Amino acid sequence: MGGTLNVLIQKSVNGGVVTEEEFEEKALELINKGIVGFGELAAEHIIIGGTEPYVHLPPNHFLFKKLADIAGENNLPTDLHMEAVTEEIATPTQFASNPSNPT
Numbered sequence: 001m002g003g004t005l006n007v008l009i010q011k012s013v014n015g016g017v018v019t020e021e022e023f024e025e026k027a028l029e030l031i032n033k034g035i036v037g038f039g040e041l042a043a044e045h046i047i048i049g050g051t052e053p054y055v056h057l058p059p060n061h062f063l064f065k066k067l068a069d070i071a072g073e074n075n076l077p078t079d080l081h082m083e084a085v086t087e088e089i090a091t092p093t094q095f096a097s098n099p100s101n102p103t
Contacts, residue, residue: 004030006041009063010055020066027070038071039079046083047098054100 005027012018027038043064045055057064059082071078095101 013057023063037077040081043082046095046101
C-alpha cells in the first residue's frame with residue numbers, strides 16, 4: 001500500500017488533486033484483491049542511510065482519515081510509519097548526515 005495509497009496522499013499534499021472518492025475506490029480495489037491490512041504508510045519518514053527522500057505527510061490529512069474509516073469499516077489494520085519526538089531536540093548525528101532530512 002505504501003506504493004499505492006501513500007503515493008496518492010503524497011500527490012494530494014504536494015498540490016495534486018486526489019478526491020476522497022478516487023482514494024476510496026483504490027482502497028476498495030485493494031481490499032477486493034485480498035489484502036489483509038494497509039501499510040506501510042509514511043507520515044514522517046526520516047532517512048538514516050540510502051538515497052530515498054525525507055517524507056512529511058500530515059498525519060491528520062483528510063486521506064489518512066478516510067483510510068482510517070475504510071480500515072475500520074473493513075476490520076483491517078493500518079501500519080503508519082512516523083518518527084515522532086515529544087520536544088525540540090538537536091538532530092541526532094545519524095539523521096543529520098542525510099541532507100534531505102529536516103534540521
